[in-house]
Amino acid sequence: MFVHKIDKDLNLKLIQLEDCDRVFELTNQSREYLREWLPWLDTTTKVEDTKKFIQFCMNSYAENKSMNTVILLKGDIVGVAGFNEIDWSNRIAYIGYWLGKEYQGNGIMTRVAKGLTDFAFNELKLNRVDIRAAVENRKSRSIPERLGFVNEGCIREAEWLYDHHVNHIVYGMLAEEWKRTNEDLTN
Template sequence: MFIYEVDEEVLLRMLMTGEAERLFTITDRSRHYLKEWLPWVDETKTVADSKQFIENSFHIYAEQTGLTAGIFYKDKLVGVAGFNGFDWRNRIGFIGYWLDVKYQGLGIMTRVASALTDYAFKQLQLNRVDIRAAYENKKSRAIPERLGFTKEGQVRQAEWLYNHYVDHVVYGMLASEWEDLRRGVES
């Protein structure tokens, strides 16, 4: 079971099926905002759908194909983050995240993305972390930019969102770069 303390306010941990109602509540409350950027929102119609998502997260964790964790801010579930996938052969992790609209602007997701990047390099021994965000999703793109990720390019029409394609901006961080950045912070 994955549990990772980000700081004194934020904790990442795998969700329990009993938390499906809370997960559905924050998904439903943020539906209009999330739908702009995420393709799965319309498929999440009931608490049972959120429960199925949580159950699936245990399968991907056991198979080591991904890692999905709830974001707990002051002990309250406020979003989801983790690795949408791993490329173990090339030692790459692909970070994904979303946050309840009520909790945006508090720096939570920047702290979470930083912690996941640190975990990827120190615990998982990955060499690279990717974050992809829709070109127009300026809030999501600001996170890897704030953390010092390199903007590596733009993938045209990378994702179908309901009735249109969106381009993705690809951000990358290498283990050696992250170590250098952390050293700069500690100095």
Template sequence: MFTYPIDRDTSLELLQYKHAEALFYLTDTGRSYLGKWLPWVEYTKTIADTRAFIQSTLQDFAGQFGMTVVVLYRGAVAGVVAFHAFDWINMKTSIGYWLGEQYQGKGLITKAVKVLIDYAFGELRLNRIVIQAAEDNVKSWAIPERLGFTYEGTQRQNERIGNRWVDHRTYALLKEDWQPLTST
């Protein structure tokens, strides 16, 4: 299983059933905040929904289709970071993330995404990573900008959240442009 300590307070761990209650609680208590940016929030109504999500991510991991990890901060589930899907033929993937509102401003997602980038380019030998973020979600698209991704444009009406369409800023990073954590 994937486990990665980042610093004294923060680590990443493969999303597992043992995280279901804490993950559902984080989703449920952050529903109004998270629901502005994430379409799945309105469909996550019970802990059974969270368990079904975990089951699908474990199946993706077993089949090498994707990987979802929880961000643990001082032992608590703070959020999720994921490789949405691996495209092995074209050696690329995309990364998505979300964090409970109370955990923001600590650099947790930036640290977690750095680890996944190193993993993707080093261990998985991928060549390209994409991150998309809602045009209005400045905190979210600040992450790829902070990490040296290149802005490639905006996809109009790329996602439907509730009754509204959301434009997404698209960023990409190539392996040749990344400075691994071990070199800093």
């Protein structure tokens, strides 16, 4: 089973059916908080809905189309993150993530996004990583900004969010830029 160590406290583990109850519980505990920016909360109302999502993730991983993981903080599931899509022909990974409300504000997701970006470039040998976030979602946007991703522009009305469209900012990082950024940090 895939497990990727981020640091001494954080690991990413490929999402599995055994994670279903905890992922649903975490979703339920953070439902109103997550609903502000994630479009799937109203269709995830029972454990079976989360089970279907996990099965979809597992099938997509088996088909080499994505890689979704649970975020483990000291062994406890605190969120979900991964590559919602991997475009092998263009060598691009699209990072998506969410974190339970009580775990916000501790730098967890920045460390996770950094770990996923490292993995995309160093292990998967991809050329580009994208992160997209709603224009008004400052918390989510601060993650790629902190990591040095380039703001490449706005996609108008990119997502339907319950009763309105939201615009997305596209952040991109190229393998060569990431290499330079990390060399600068270590020198």
